[in-house]
Amino acid sequence: MSHATPADPARSTTPARVYLDNGGRAPWHPLARQAFEQSLADGWADPRRLHAEGRRAARLLDAAREAIAAVLGARTQEVHLTPGHTASLHAAVASAAAARRRAGSAVVVGAVERAAVLHAARLAGGASTGAGGGTGAGGVAGGAGWGGTAESPGPIPVDRFGRVDADAMAAAVRAPGVALAALQHANGEVGTVQPVEAVHDAARAAGVPLLVDAGASVGHVAVPDTWDLLAADPADWGGPAGIGVLAVRQRVRTVAVGPEDEDPWAPGGVSVPLAFAAAVALQAVESDRVAQDARRRALVERVRAEVARIPDVEVVGDPDGRLPHVATFSFLYVDGEALVTELDRHGFAVGSGSACTASTLEPSHVLGAMGVLTHGNVRIALDRSTTAEEVERFLAVLPGAVARVREMLGVGGL
Amino acid sequence: MSHATPADPARSTTPARVYLDNGGRAPWHPLARQAFEQSLADGWADPRRLHAEGRRAARLLDAAREAIAAVLGARTQEVHLTPGHTASLHAAVASAAAARRRAGSAVVVGAVERAAVLHAARLAGGASTGAGGGTGAGGVAGGAGWGGTAESPGPIPVDRFGRVDADAMAAAVRAPGVALAALQHANGEVGTVQPVEAVHDAARAAGVPLLVDAGASVGHVAVPDTWDLLAADPADWGGPAGIGVLAVRQRVRTVAVGPEDEDPWAPGGVSVPLAFAAAVALQAVESDRVAQDARRRALVERVRAEVARIPDVEVVGDPDGRLPHVATFSFLYVDGEALVTELDRHGFAVGSGSACTASTLEPSHVLGAMGVLTHGNVRIALDRSTTAEEVERFLAVLPGAVARVREMLGVGGL
Numbered sequence: 001m002s003h004a005t006p007a008d009p010a011r012s013t014t015p016a017r018v019y020l021d022n023g024g025r026a027p028w029h030p031l032a033r034q035a036f037e038q039s040l041a042d043g044w045a046d047p048r049r050l051h052a053e054g055r056r057a058a059r060l061l062d063a064a065r066e067a068i069a070a071v072l073g074a075r076t077q078e079v080h081l082t083p084g085h086t087a088s089l090h091a092a093v094a095s096a097a098a099a100r101r102r103a104g105s106a107v108v109v110g111a112v113e114r115a116a117v118l119h120a121a122r123l124a125g126g127a128s129t130g131a132g133g134g135t136g137a138g139g140v141a142g143g144a145g146w147g148g149t150a151e152s153p154g155p156i157p158v159d160r161f162g163r164v165d166a167d168a169m170a171a172a173v174r175a176p177g178v179a180l181a182a183l184q185h186a187n188g189e190v191g192t193v194q195p196v197e198a199v200h201d202a203a204r205a206a207g208v209p210l211l212v213d214a215g216a217s218v219g220h221v222a223v224p225d226t227w228d229l230l231a232a233d234p235a236d237w238g239g240p241a242g243i244g245v246l247a248v249r250q251r252v253r254t255v256a257v258g259p260e261d262e263d264p265w266a267p268g269g270v271s272v273p274l275a276f277a278a279a280v281a282l283q284a285v286e287s288d289r290v291a292q293d294a295r296r297r298a299l300v301e302r303v304r305a306e307v308a309r310i311p312d313v314e315v316v317g318d319p320d321g322r323l324p325h326v327a328t329f330s331f332l333y334v335d336g337e338a339l340v341t342e343l344d345r346h347g348f349a350v351g352s353g354s355a356c357t358a359s360t361l362e363p364s365h366v367l368g369a370m371g372v373l374t375h376g377n378v379r380i381a382l383d384r385s386t387t388a389e390e391v392e393r394f395l396a397v398l399p400g401a402v403a404r405v406r407e408m409l410g411v412g413g414l
Numbered sequence: 415m416s417h418a419t420p421a422d423p424a425r426s427t428t429p430a431r432v433y434l435d436n437g438g439r440a441p442w443h444p445l446a447r448q449a450f451e452q453s454l455a456d457g458w459a460d461p462r463r464l465h466a467e468g469r470r471a472a473r474l475l476d477a478a479r480e481a482i483a484a485v486l487g488a489r490t491q492e493v494h495l496t497p498g499h500t501a502s503l504h505a506a507v508a509s510a511a512a513a514r515r516r517a518g519s520a521v522v523v524g525a526v527e528r529a530a531v532l533h534a535a536r537l538a539g540g541a542s543t544g545a546g547g548g549t550g551a552g553g554v555a556g557g558a559g560w561g562g563t564a565e566s567p568g569p570i571p572v573d574r575f576g577r578v579d580a581d582a583m584a585a586a587v588r589a590p591g592v593a594l595a596a597l598q599h600a601n602g603e604v605g606t607v608q609p610v611e612a613v614h615d616a617a618r619a620a621g622v623p624l625l626v627d628a629g630a631s632v633g634h635v636a637v638p639d640t641w642d643l644l645a646a647d648p649a650d651w652g653g654p655a656g657i658g659v660l661a662v663r664q665r666v667r668t669v670a671v672g673p674e675d676e677d678p679w680a681p682g683g684v685s686v687p688l689a690f691a692a693a694v695a696l697q698a699v700e701s702d703r704v705a706q707d708a709r710r711r712a713l714v715e716r717v718r719a720e721v722a723r724i725p726d727v728e729v730v731g732d733p734d735g736r737l738p739h740v741a742t743f744s745f746l747y748v749d750g751e752a753l754v755t756e757l758d759r760h761g762f763a764v765g766s767g768s769a770c771t772a773s774t775l776e777p778s779h780v781l782g783a784m785g786v787l788t789h790g791n792v793r794i795a796l797d798r799s800t801t802a803e804e805v806e807r808f809l810a811v812l813p814g815a816v817a818r819v820r821e822m823l824g825v826g827g828l
Contacts, residue, residue, distance in 0.1 A: 025458070044439070044442060052431070087497060087682065268500030269498075272655075273654075340464045
């Protein structure tokens with residue numbers, strides 16, 4: 001039985017591998033693993049049962065919610081656990097929009113939200129989820145299927161850095177027939193931080209609740225308090241996959257969409273050990289977040305500057321208002337999948353293309369909305385354990401890998 | 415850090431506790447724990463990624479699906495992992511019903527299916543989910559909201575043992591406008607095995623797919639091959655919560671209800687270590703299933719016989735066609751919650767009432783449909799590690815506990 005720390009697998013082969021794809025699903029924080037093992041011994045029972053084992057599991061679950069609430073600036077009873085981040089987003093959009101059906105059913109979304117948000121918004125009845133953001137300012141699409149008088153806005157465009165147009169989003173939120181607005185805290189694919197505060201101000205003035213997808217930011221940067229619903233992703237901060245976090249301010253009305261006798265946010269319940277591990281991991285990464293922010297930000301700065309020197313490259317995302325650990329670039333004359341594979345052969349794991357949906361070969365809707373190159377794309381996301389030496393090794397091999405892929409594609413002479 | 419086996423917490427206090435609530439969520443099988451730790455080292459990465467770590471996780475996930483498929487008598491590609499059993503049931507009903515929209519939208523269900531199935535069937539557009547089963551033979555409720563010409567059947571009644579009326583279900587399946595039928599393999603609350611084979615014959619003849627909820631049976635009894643979709647619950651067989659299994663025969667048409675670029679059965683993906691632990695646990699419990707069946711069946715026989723000697727008790731469920739490890743009884747003049755608490759004080763953990771939805775104080779729709787006492791209900795579910803001595807200790811304290819609760823309620827003299 002292995003007692004290696006979670007980061008070890010990436011380094012256990014010779015030559016030592018460098019894992020630079022720590023976004024969305026990162027190795028478990030070592031303390032998360034300890035917490036999981038402890039709570040598996042004490043919290044394996046169903047926390048809804050009345051006996052001592054059930055009550056002990058319920059106490060662990062409440063402790064997890066309390067710890068997460070403290071980091072999010074929420075009350076314990078406002079924090080719900082879900083089967084995962086995608087489930088959080090779907091449930092939040094469906095439930096909050098349904099509760100405001102009388103006001104309308106349009107869901108105003110940014111153009112670079114996750115596919116789950118775009119999809120749930122379309123299901124809720126209002127928003128167009130076409131990937132046409134970024135091609136025009138505030139274009140509106142006809143709102144079909146919900147009988148309101150207002151038109152439903154398409155996704156709100158973003159600028160070339162991926163930052164949503166706060167004025168356009170504010171205007172869209174103020175329009176009649178809007179049930180809900182959704183804006184990510186930061187984009188996990190390109191790192192750009194969004195103007196959540198300005199949009200929340202506008203939404204609050206309009207009486208529209210704002211869902212903030214903080215799935216790429218919690219554990220990495222400070223969480224704003226400008227949200228009505230907030231979704232966060234344990235698998236992104238060094239906690240387990242298979243569990244999600246959704247915080248809902250007590251003032252926000254929601255409608256349960258499942259059977260009445262189930263937890264509406266997690267029908268069938270959640271795994272208590274996973275919840276506890278998620279909470280312990282969050283406490284752990286919060287405890288040195290500021291130091292890790294500075295350290296990783298400096299490494300990312302270095303990566304962005306060095307990569308910019310490679311010919312025919314576009315370094316993607318906001319240079320300033322960004323996540324500390326994510327760097328993204330698109331290479332002209334390069335196939336992203338081929339570059340990932342070439343880097344992998346040389347011991348470096350990176351993400352590619354639409355990093356959130358790497359299983360498809362579709363171009364990223366995020367990059368498309370930004371109006372930047374949608375192919376030849378690579379994303380790195382630094383773990384807290386990533387060292388400067390590893391980053392330097394990556395920077396040393398990247399130009400050669402790009403050149404080799406270009407040669408394979410017959411554009412080496414360009 | 416504790417290295418206790420999962421069963422230890424129930425026995426670590428003095429006097430040793432006896433945990434008899436191993437249905438729906440049981441302690442992890444020790445091998446599941448080992449498998450989890452090993453696959454956390456090798457399978458923490460996102461299996462959808464292209465790099466070595468992602469491919470390694472994908473291989474573990476495929477191995478898990480293959481092992482589960484072998485037990486279910488399915489092909490590997492027919493086995494899907496989901497966020498949990500409730501999610502499996504919801505997705506299976508919604509997806510299979512939507513794929514047959516042209517045939518109709520009614521979903522024929524047994525009256526003692528899980529709440530998730532009843533709810534999903536109602537959502538799909540046809541079935542009434544009222545708890546009125548058992549009060550009449552084959553009554554039909556008007557099918558609202560789906561524009562078909564056929565009437566939608568209400569839940570198919572069950573007899574006093576909780577066994578569904580196979581003839582009535584066959585007739586309902588043959589009616590026009592039916593998209594899907596759903597019948598559990600066995601009822602987890604009372605243990606009764608359902609006539610899945612007869613209903614599958616009728617459904618196949620009618621061209622209607624049958625969803626079998628085997629969440630209470632897989633790992634305990636042999637799995638029939640008379641299904642088109644089959645849902646199974648790792649948390650019930652000694653695997654982890656937070657993951658579910660849904661097998662769909664390749665011939666069955668389904669419609670993805672989520673974003674196109676996501677796994678339709680697990681949007682956002684599943685935890686590979688949980689999947690691997692679930693598969694290893696299933697292999698482990700299958701390896702001595704026959705021996706455990708005989709051993710636990712004898713203990714349950716003993717419990718049912720002894721409990722029947724307590725005054726004013728109804729021993730619930732089919733005496734013969736039943737799960738080997740579940741025993742359920744309802745006591746007149748007893749409040750179920752009070753009895754669970756009284757037993758808990760004396761070191762015995764049992765389930766109560768609607769064991770699947772113990773968080774509510776609603777009477778069980780299962781017991782209601784059976785036409786038996788819906789209060790004063792207690793369920794025990796024996797783990798593979800439960801000993802005869804533990805069962806005898808339980809039988810020794812139960813009559814006194816019942817008498818004390820009756821005294822508290824002022825009916826001690828009855």
